[in-house]
Amino acid sequence: MxxxxxxxxxxxxxxxxxxxxxxxxxxxxxxxxxxxxxxxxxxxxxxxxxxxxxxxxxxxxxxxxxxxxxxxxxxxxxxxxxxxxxxxxxxxxxxxxxxxxxxxxxxxxxxxxxxxxxxxxxxxxxxxxxxxxxxxxxxxxxxxxxxxxxxxxDAPVHKPIRFHCPLIHDPHVLAPLRSIIDIIAQGLSGNAPLIKAPLALINLQQAAAHMVLQNLSHNYSHVLASHPPTPAPRQIKRAIEFIRASLAAPISLNDIAEHSAISARSLQLGFRKYKGMTPMEFLRTQRLERVREDLLDPSVPADVQHIALSWGFIHFYVFVRYYKKLFGESPQTTLARRE
Structure with a gap:
């Protein structure tokens, strides 16, 4: 309600x-x-x-x-x-x-x-x-x-956002938003693990805001639909350096774009051109590599789910799928190889 x-x-x-x-x-x-x-x-x-x-x-x-x-x-x-x-x-x-x-x-x-x-x-x-x-x-x-x-x-917003059609019927838009709410509800109930993972909580809210602005028609939609300029390689390099230095922080796509002095749309275009993936996919890959390091480190408590959550992975089964795809083995298998 x-x-x-x-x-x-x-x-x-x-x-x-x-x-x-x-x-x-x-x-x-x-x-x-x-x-x-x-x-x-x-x-x-x-x-x-x-x-x-x-x-x-x-x-x-x-x-x-x-x-x-x-x-x-x-x-x-x-x-x-x-x-x-x-x-x-x-x-x-x-x-x-x-x-x-x-x-x-x-x-x-x-x-x-x-x-x-x-x-x-x-x-x-x-x-x-x-x-x-x-x-x-x-x-x-x-x-x-x-x-x-x-x-x-990549520009200031001077006028209030006005949605042209307040009523929404598209299930392809509503289903992901419902999923985000379900994850938030699960993560903030019981022992509330998301309270201890602000990175994950901010990412969830940013994902929902992005879905709303990109998929619901409003008075800025025509500007969003225009093609952004292609960024220079130095700007992408700056973004990569910022991502690698901020893996433990709750950074968003907006944070990366602001640090790189380009718009979020240009940043996405540049990463696809120079890295073959989106900035958030690159960020996820870097964090998965840190997870792997922790799994192999005897000084880190041997708790796969806790390690994953500490690096911003809130949905454990999705994390396992990403991990297997990148490294060809499950995180439990990696943990078992600790010396």
């Missing part, structure tokens, strides 16, 4: 960072006291859709990210927010069942099972959900999407 986007936006204003050592927050709105506490914390007054409805039953959880959050929710009853509070940021809500309605100053939008809506929270005036509605979503701060777009364009 997009209500959790408002909750995270409030936390960001208060704390300056969504993570702040937190991993997962559970929300249950089923009693008058819980509804009042939610209102006092967020300014969001959740009401029954009709006077005949005696109660509200809603459960949700959200997972803070460096510049936003992921969230999941389910509601057993209808609900309504008549007056959405002032807020900023973008909420991408993906509907699994039921229906969610968004009303802005211009129009009303409805997302049903299998579809999604992306909205700037500044434009939201009312929200409503149907009985049995469930879904998950991502909340991006304005800064998150603007900085990502600026790096992709």
């Amino acid at each position: 997009p209500l959790l986007a408002f909750l995270n936006e409030i936390h960001l204003k208060r704390q300056g960072s969504a993570t702040s050592g937190r991993s997962r927050t559970e929300i249950k709105l089923s009693t008058p006291k819980a509804l009042d506490e939610f209102f006092h914390e967020t300014g969001v007054r959740v009401e029954a859709l009709t006077t005949e409805q005696s109660r509200i039953s809603y459960e949700g959880e959200y997972f803070p990210l460096p510049f936003g959050a992921a969230y999941r929710s389910i509601s057993k009853t209808d609900w309504l927010v008549r007056h959405a509070p002032e807020a900023s940021g973008y909420s991408l809500h993906m509907q699994r069942s039921g229906e969610t309605s968004w009303t802005s100053a211009k129009d009303a939008l409805h997302s049903s099972s299998g579809s999604a809506i992306i909205q700037n929270l500044e434009q939201v005036r009312q929200l409503a959900g149907s009985r049995g509605s469930s879904g998950e979503g991502l909340f991006f701060t304005v800064q998150c999407l603007t900085l990502k777009l600026s790096h992709l364009l």
Whole structure:
């Protein structure tokens, strides 16, 4: 439910960072006291859709990210927010069942099972959900999407990002975003291993932002579609040096591009031309080599999963596949050859 986007936006204003050592927050709105506490914390007054409805039953959880959050929710009853509070940021809500309605100053939008809506929270005036509605979503701060777009364009972004078609139906776009949310939820639940792996957490959020900006039509899409200039070999060399010096740091494609003084698009073009792979593939290969070194080092604890996570590999089975492809053996086999 997009209500959790408002909750995270409030936390960001208060704390300056969504993570702040937190991993997962559970929300249950089923009693008058819980509804009042939610209102006092967020300014969001959740009401029954009709006077005949005696109660509200809603459960949700959200997972803070460096510049936003992921969230999941389910509601057993209808609900309504008549007056959405002032807020900023973008909420991408993906509907699994039921229906969610968004009303802005211009129009009303409805997302049903299998579809999604992306909205700037500044434009939201009312929200409503149907009985049995469930879904998950991502909340991006304005800064998150603007900085990502600026790096992709290699130019400042002066005007707000406006998505031309807020309703999304393409499963090829929604499926990877749902997978990212699932990984975040798993990694920030239980003993929350992603809290100890900021590199992986930042990469997940950057991947989601990249998916949104590259696949959803907006007022900068035509500029993104233009062909970037080919970078000089010295710029690619500078990028390679930066990657090798920063393998243990939570660097992103934007960080590499900024250090190399070229746009992210030009950087990708240059790596494909001179290295036959993308910058992030090169980064992954370099980190896999460090994993291999640790697996062979007797002074490093013999825990394959911990070593992989320390180098930013959050999905263990995907890591094993990459490792086998690069080295022709499993990481467990490498570990067994320690002297």
